[in-house]
Amino acid sequence: MGNTIVETQIKEVKDFLGSTVEKLETFLNTTTLKSLEEEEQGDADFYRHILSSIRRLAVFCEEGLEACKVIAGSQPFSKGAAEKTLYRIYIHCIEEFYSPKSDIWFEDSRAAYTGKNAIKFRDTVPSKVTKLLASLEGDFQKIREELEYYETDYRTKMLQSK
Known part of the structure; x- marks a missing residue:
């Protein structure tokens, strides 16, 4: 991928993580x-x-935000560092959102077909929690689609370098 595409994605992800x-x-x-x-x-x-x-999700997102700020502000722009950062954001932030370590909630893979929220809780939760995750879900899905490439590409590169 060209530097400008990766640079644009770093800026988009930085804005997403800031929000x-x-x-x-x-x-x-x-x-x-x-x-x-x-x-x-x-x-x-x-x-x-x-x-x-x-x-835990907040900490991962804060760390990703800081990394994006550093990379976006560095001259010359380091494409390799940016790609590695986007990969880590995918692994830590996106995957943690959809499948947290504690398994308190999970992603309903059929939600895309039903038009409902994909996050389902293992037990009843206060509406405040449901509203929070619902307010985040659309942006997480958008960024997930943008960054899926890095998850696959980075793993392929790591396997090829062995």
Whole structure:
């Protein structure tokens, strides 16, 4: 891929991550375990895991945002570093969004055909959590489609270099 395409993608991903981090931080700064329990009676451990998964996603997105800022601001532009960063963002941010380590939620692969949200929770959750993930889902899907190339291409390059 040409430098200009990769440069454009770094800028798009930087904007996406900036917006995502802002939404996640706002949610995390205004939401407590107690507020979730007050909104919807449920399993406190499950709610703890939800907040933990959202915090983990926020950290990955913040790290990706910082990497994008560094690469976007560097002269000369390093295509190799940018591609590696986009690959890591795909692995850490995109995959964590759709399939968090704790398996608190999962992606319903049939959602694309039904027009419904792809994120499904293992148990009942407060609407505040559902609204947050629904507000992020469209942008995550767009960036996922943009970055799928790097996931495949980078793994192929790594295998060929062995």
